[in-house]
Amino acid sequence: MEEKDDVIIEEEADNPAESIKKLRAKLKVCEADKGEYLAGWQRAKADSVNARKEEEERRKDIIKFSEKALVLELVNLADSFDGLYANKEGWEKIDKNWRQGMEVLRSQLMSIMKSRGVEVMESFGKMFNPKESESIGEADVDTAEKDGIVIEELRKGYKMRGMVIRPSLVKVGKFIKN
Numbered sequence: 001m002e003e004k005d006d007v008i009i010e011e012e013a014d015n016p017a018e019s020i021k022k023l024r025a026k027l028k029v030c031e032a033d034k035g036e037y038l039a040g041w042q043r044a045k046a047d048s049v050n051a052r053k054e055e056e057e058r059r060k061d062i063i064k065f066s067e068k069a070l071v072l073e074l075v076n077l078a079d080s081f082d083g084l085y086a087n088k089e090g091w092e093k094i095d096k097n098w099r100q101g102m103e104v105l106r107s108q109l110m111s112i113m114k115s116r117g118v119e120v121m122e123s124f125g126k127m128f129n130p131k132e133s134e135s136i137g138e139a140d141v142d143t144a145e146k147d148g149i150v151i152e153e154l155r156k157g158y159k160m161r162g163m164v165i166r167p168s169l170v171k172v173g174k175f176i177k178n
Contacts, residue, residue: 068165071113071118071158072166074113075166078106078113081105081106116160117160120156121158123157124151124152127148133150133168134170135170138171138172138173139152139174140175141174144177147173147174150168150170152170153170
């Protein structure tokens with residue numbers, strides 16, 4: 001047997017059946033090796049694809065968290081505008097041009113929030129929903145129909161793309177039979 005450039009040259013055997021048997025054995029080993037290499041390559045490729053998907057999900061989560069944090073700050077700003085409007089007497093004392101400017105700013109703020117999928121949740125006059133509102137107390141009501149109904153909204157709640165990002169703070173009606 002002679003070896004040249006990683007090629008093994010075997011002497012010709014006198015028995016062709018014996019040569020075929022040896023070649024089949026070598027072929028079997030080569031096919032087994034090929035199967036192992038292929039399986040390893042497929043696992044490595046699948047691991048790479050999964051790692052890319054996981055990284056993409058992490059990026060999306062970071063973006064969602066960052067966007068939610070920013071939106072919550074905008075929600076607080078909207079609360080400040082609402083506080084201005086709630087003080088009717090003080091609001092009326094402000095120069096008309098300033099009031100109009102503030103109203104335009106609030107409108108722009110609400111448009112920005114809407115473009116991000118943010119919407120105000122309406123809870124007043126509806127049945128209390130603990131998934132959307134946080135009750136900070138109860139108040140007596142005069143009819144059974146108002147039992148469990150939100151009778152006062154102290155702070156607006158907001159959803160972002162259908163998910164509650166801040167529950168509303170409410171008082172819930174409680175009917176007591178006499």
